[in-house]
Amino acid sequence: MGLYIAKRLLAAIPVLFGLTIIVFVIMAMIPGDPATAILGSYATPENVERLNRELGLDKPMVQQYFIWLGNLFQGDLGRSFILNRPVLDEVMERFNATLILAGTALIICSILGLLAGVVSAVRQFGIADKLITFVVLIGISIPSFWLGLLLILVFSVQLKMFPVSGMYAIYGGGGPLDLLHHLFLPALTLAAVATGVIARLTRTAMLEVLRQDYIRTARAKGVPERTVIYKHAFKAALVSIIPVIGIQAGFVLGGAVYIETVFQWPGIGSMLVKAISTRDLLLVQGGVLVVAAAYVLFNLAADVVQTLVDPRLR
Amino acid sequence: MRKLLAAAIGAVSLMTASPAFSQTPPNVAVVGQIAEPKSLDPATVTAVNDFRILVNIYDGLTRYKDGTLEVEPSLAESWTISDDGTVYTFKLRSGVKFQDGTDFNAEAVKFNFDRMLKDDHPFHDTGPFPLSFFFSAVKDVKAVDATTVEFTLNAPYAPFLSNLAYPTGLIVSPAAVEKSGKDFGRNPVGTGAFKFEEWEANAKVVVSRYDGYWDGAAPLEAVVYRPITDANTRIAEMLAGGLDIMVEVPPDSLQQFRDGGEFQALEQAGPHVWFLILNAKEGPFSDKLVRQAANYAIDKKALVDNVLQGTADIAAGPTPPAFAWAYDESLEPYPYDPEKAKELLKQAGYDGKELTFYVTEGGSGMLDPIAMGTAIQADLQAVGMKVKIETYEWNTFLGKVNPGLEGKADMAEMAWMTNDPDTLPYLALRSEAFPDKGGFNSGYYSNPEVDELLNKAREVTDQGERAKLYKQMQKIVQEDAPWVFVANWKQNAVTKASVENFKLQPSFFLMLQKVAKPQ
Numbered sequence: 011m012g013l014y015i016a017k018r019l020l021a022a023i024p025v026l027f028g029l030t031i032i033v034f035v036i037m038a039m040i041p042g043d044p045a046t047a048i049l050g051s052y053a054t055p056e057n058v059e060r061l062n063r064e065l066g067l068d069k070p071m072v073q074q075y076f077i078w079l080g081n082l083f084q085g086d087l088g089r090s091f092i093l094n095r096p097v098l099d100e101v102m103e104r105f106n107a108t109l110i111l112a113g114t115a116l117i118i119c120s121i122l123g124l125l126a127g128v129v130s131a132v133r134q135f136g137i138a139d140k141l142i143t144f145v146v147l148i149g150i151s152i153p154s155f156w157l158g159l160l161l162i163l164v165f166s167v168q169l170k171m172f173p174v175s176g177m178y179a180i181y182g183g184g185g186p187l188d189l190l191h192h193l194f195l196p197a198l199t200l201a202a203v204a205t206g207v208i209a210r211l212t213r214t215a216m217l218e219v220l221r222q223d224y225i226r227t228a229r230a231k232g233v234p235e236r237t238v239i240y241k242h243a244f245k246a247a248l249v250s251i252i253p254v255i256g257i258q259a260g261f262v263l264g265g266a267v268y269i270e271t272v273f274q275w276p277g278i279g280s281m282l283v284k285a286i287s288t289r290d291l292l293l294v295q296g297g298v299l300v301v302a303a304a305y306v307l308f309n310l311a312a313d314v315v316q317t318l319v320d321p322r323l324r
Numbered sequence: 325m326r327k328l329l330a331a332a333i334g335a336v337s338l339m340t341a342s343p344a345f346s347q348t349p350p351n352v353a354v355v356g357q358i359a360e361p362k363s364l365d366p367a368t369v370t371a372v373n374d375f376r377i378l379v380n381i382y383d384g385l386t387r388y389k390d391g392t393l394e395v396e397p398s399l400a401e402s403w404t405i406s407d408d409g410t411v412y413t414f415k416l417r418s419g420v421k422f423q424d425g426t427d428f429n430a431e432a433v434k435f436n437f438d439r440m441l442k443d444d445h446p447f448h449d450t451g452p453f454p455l456s457f458f459f460s461a462v463k464d465v466k467a468v469d470a471t472t473v474e475f476t477l478n479a480p481y482a483p484f485l486s487n488l489a490y491p492t493g494l495i496v497s498p499a500a501v502e503k504s505g506k507d508f509g510r511n512p513v514g515t516g517a518f519k520f521e522e523w524e525a526n527a528k529v530v531v532s533r534y535d536g537y538w539d540g541a542a543p544l545e546a547v548v549y550r551p552i553t554d555a556n557t558r559i560a561e562m563l564a565g566g567l568d569i570m571v572e573v574p575p576d577s578l579q580q581f582r583d584g585g586e587f588q589a590l591e592q593a594g595p596h597v598w599f600l601i602l603n604a605k606e607g608p609f610s611d612k613l614v615r616q617a618a619n620y621a622i623d624k625k626a627l628v629d630n631v632l633q634g635t636a637d638i639a640a641g642p643t644p645p646a647f648a649w650a651y652d653e654s655l656e657p658y659p660y661d662p663e664k665a666k667e668l669l670k671q672a673g674y675d676g677k678e679l680t681f682y683v684t685e686g687g688s689g690m691l692d693p694i695a696m697g698t699a700i701q702a703d704l705q706a707v708g709m710k711v712k713i714e715t716y717e718w719n720t721f722l723g724k725v726n727p728g729l730e731g732k733a734d735m736a737e738m739a740w741m742t743n744d745p746d747t748l749p750y751l752a753l754r755s756e757a758f759p760d761k762g763g764f765n766s767g768y769y770s771n772p773e774v775d776e777l778l779n780k781a782r783e784v785t786d787q788g789e790r791a792k793l794y795k796q797m798q799k800i801v802q803e804d805a806p807w808v809f810v811a812n813w814k815q816n817a818v819t820k821a822s823v824e825n826f827k828l829q830p831s832f833f834l835m836l837q838k839v840a841k842p843q
Binding site: 040041042043045046047048049050052053054055056057061064065092093094095100103104159162163166167170173174175176177178180181271272273274276280281284287288289 | 348349354359360362363368370371451452454455457506509510525526527528548550551552553554556557560561563564565566687688717718719720722723724726727759762763764
């Protein structure tokens with residue numbers, strides 16, 4: 011197992027390396043530069059050239075890339091042009107916030123999705139099934155940023171139950187309770203689509219398993235229904251669901267971009283959007299690298315869990 | 325299952341039971357900003373969003389008189405200008421201390437400008453200073469004695485005093501720069517009414533009252549600036565009570581704050597002009613009659629009333645009326661007259677050639693550029709001008725427009741916000757300001773008479789004299805129509821009704837020195 015994980019991690023290195031090149035090339039290809047972004051309407055060719063020189067951007071792209079790579083090996087991701095602070099500080103701070111949001115959303119969507127899927131499979135064509143299918147379809151269909159705004163309007167502006175935005179209260183904030191309070195709406199919004207996907211999939215997988223002969227045998231033997239469903243059927247269905255949860259983890263990370271903007275969550279998604287629009291190359295590079303590494307790790311984790319659940323894969 | 329549900333409900337009610345989270349405490353103003361500031365070092369930033377914080381932490385040698393764009397003394401008590409307009413001698417206010425306890429004096433002023441302008445200054449590396457060209461006329465700064473400082477310019481430059489009032493000219497504490505170096509922008513120290521307390525990245529910037537403020541301590545104990553990039557979220561936060569002051573309210577939403585007694589909505593025209601650059605070098609717009617026809621053909625009232633929902637006024641010429649002293653009141657906007665436009669086009673022999681129109685997706689001061697661009701396209705189409713729109717993201721757009729429209733496009737959207745009536749016409753309407761000469765005259769407008777007026781207006785230091793020259797310039801430029809003059813944006817803000825003495829300034833700066841919020 012340890013060897014497998016080590017192999018997978020090693021295989022991720024060329025992927026991440028290739029990614030940094032792709033990001034660099036794309037950023038070089040899109041028009042505009044940080045100097046133009048900083049100077050705005052004052053961006054005369056002369057001013058742009060002067061500022062680019064002061065920012066160290068007058069060197070050829072290839073040279074810039076190797077300077078960046080050299081610094082990377084020393085653990086230095088450079089300094090953001092726009093924020094004027096070390097990229098590593100900004101990225102880690104932001105990624106932490108995203109991880110909290112996406113992690114919570116992933117837990118919510120896994121629990122709710124599996125629960126809804128199982129109930130709806132067991133009660134196939136019953137009222138519970140129809141209701142769940144209906145709600146799940148709505149969850150999948152609603153654009154998440156719109157759902158977020160709607161939740162803000164109802165629960166924050168009207169009912170004043172949850173804060174509108176941010177990660178901690180502006181006064182006397184801090185602590186896990188304050189964080190949970192701020193986390194509730196954005197995490198729920200972010201989980202909506204993934205919950206739907208997992209629920210639909212769980213339902214199908216469960217129905218498939220429940221039709222198997224060994225389930226009928228178990229029932230015939232007089233095994234209690236609860237044990238049949240949760241021990242025999244659910245465990246078998248889980249094997250095909252776990253990889254999907256792994257993929258959903260990636261979608262949740264990606265979806266965080268919108269949700270972070272709507273809820274003003276200080277995460278890495280909203281940071282990347284800003285960094286791209288201001289052509290803040292090093293910040294984009296650092297952010298993408300961290301997100302991609304997280305994606306690789308999530309998928310690896312899903313694979314490992316799947317191996318643990320399904321002995322056939324060992 | 326039931327237990328789980330009960331636990332969940334319990335947890336939720338516990339979370340919501342935490343103290344009134346969306347109320348703001350008395351004597352503290354929470355301001356909803358549109359973005360995280362880049363830095364709090366005034367010499368290094370360019371965005372109005374950052375200026376809104378800076379003008380409360382720092383003072384400049386001069387400042388804008390309340391409610392105007394006229395310069396008055398601030399850290400400088402008085403000044404004299406040599407007859408040839410090249411030597412400015414400032415008498416500084418004595419006894420002023422920076423928030424770190426060090427003295428404000430002539431040496432401090434010299435430090436500030438040398439840091440920005442001299443490559444060999446030991447703290448020049450705390451830059452880059454993107455707007456340092458505001459002071460490119462400064463040849464030398466001399467500290468004559470503790471309270472006298474002398475600026476020598478390499479040529480007469482009348483906008484100098486108002487540039488000193490611009491945030492780029494705000495005075496920072498040399499001791500603090502020496503201490504923090506490159507991180508000064510996150511540990512700012514000035515002489516202003518509020519001193520810096522805390523900057524929590526992407527959450528808040530907190531400043532508190534500086535009791536030693538030379539112009540009288542502020543009524544507010546503290547100000548909290550919160551970056552909320554999404555306009556809808558900003559509005560929701562305002563409605564929920566989490567903000568006391570909010571800037572840049574989208575036109576659609578301003579109305580809902582106007583009605584109730586819970587909020588007050590404010591508007592103030594600023595030194596902003598939204599216009600279309602017309603390519604006067606080639607194509608149909610090289611003919612003055614066609615340029616005038618475009619001015620007649622576009623229904624500016626409809627743009628301002630419908631697209632911008634009353635958040636802007638119709639522009640009459642190149643100079644915004646906010647520069648009251650330099651604005652020609654007699655100037656009337658081109659009326660909406662499609663018939664006249666058709667007539668002019670016929671007279672010019674316009675052959676119906678398709679025009680390329682650069683439109684941006686958004687950008688500073690651009691308002692609602694896509695909606696405005698399509699409305700303009702329809703208006704021009706109605707008088708027989710076929711217009712093809714090309715849309716670009718802001719940075720790409722600037723990269724296409726600023727080097728000049730020649731060979732690429734016939735017209736482009738543009739907007740400017742400036743601090744002196746000199747800036748925009750000098751940078752964008754002179755023959756010497758063609759893009760290949762480092763200017764912004766992307767439409768290649770050239771009129772020797774305008775060139776001369778603008779050059780002269782820089783040389784005379786008497787405001788009345790300057791005003792006359794600018795008024796003449798506006799008349800000629802309006803007649804020549806190098807641009808389609810469209811709109812002057814009104815800045816808006818919403819505050820809670822409990823916020824007192826809050827005013828918007830034509831400079832677009834957010835001055836909070838006199839604001840109170842007793843509850």
